[in-house]
Amino acid sequence: MNPVAAQAASSVGLEDHHDESRRAQRRADKWMIVGAALMGMWAPGLIGFPIFMRGVWLQRQALRAGLSVRPMIVTLIGYLTLIDGMLNSLGWALDLVANHTLINRVLMVGWGNMFDAGYFWHYNELWIGGAAGPGEKAYVAGLIFTVFSMRVAAAIGFLQMRRWGHQWMVVTCWMGVVIWSAYVFNMTMFADVRYAGVVFPVVGWWLYDIFYITPFLAIPYLHTVNREIFAD
Structure with missing residues (x-):
């Protein structure tokens, strides 16, 4: 085969590889997006988890087949951040604007x-309704419109391997550290209100608070990853 023909064949093969990789990533993302959306709606999370894991399995299969798909660590951090942002946005939005609904x-x-x-003590007795725990409503109103909506947008850009997604992921993860630290102090100072008479007090809080620790897990990777893998 002459050099020109060899170069043409190589070009066609590379384009086919890119197309197949793109299709494989899109197929995996369809499952993971549906699973993440269900997990971000609280109650359907048990249904969403196996759907999400099906997408993870498809991406792992594509990686093993040698296709050029998104790094698994980027996928896991991005979707975990997306779920975290959706869970808090939906839950706190219900508390803020739909606090008198039956559900x-x-x-x-x-x-x-x-x-x-904090979500039981004098619930719906404030003028704005919803949670009446000390300082809770300020967190609800402030963070819905800032950090958690920003984290959802950052996760989408991060999963698309965009430079701005990586940059905003760094910003919102550090903001998450500030929120987590302040929330721990709030829970500690008003423990007599927030933990008195509940079924699962401090142990229960640590069980669900694991999602808030995701910024700590992502920050080392975000600061050490090669930024050249993210496109402008």
Whole structure:
């Protein structure tokens, strides 16, 4: 085969490889997006988890087949951040604007009775309604419109391997550290309100607080990854 023909064949083979890689990533993302969306809606999370893991398995198969798909660590950090942002945005949005609906009074007050009495103590007795725990409503209103909406957008850009997604992921993860630290102090100072009489007090809080620790897990990777893998 002459050099020109060899170069043409190589070009066609590379294009086919890129097309197949793109299709494999899109196929895996369809499963993971559906699973992440269900997990971000609280109650359907048990249904969403196996769907999400099916997408992870498809991406692992594509990696083993030698296709050029997104790094697995980027996928896991991106989707975990997306789920974290959606869970908090949806839950706190219900508390902020739908606090008198039946589903919210069942879920939120039930949550308060089980884990965090800040969502049980004098619930719906403030002028704005919803949680009446000391400082809680300020967190709800402030963080919905800032950090958690920003984290969802950052996760989408990060999963698309965009430079701005990586940059905003760094910013929102450090903001998450600030939030987590302040929330721990709030929980500690008002422990007599938030943990008195609940079924699972401090142990229960640590069980669900694991999602808030995701910024700590992502920060070392975000600061050490080769930024050249993210496109402008």
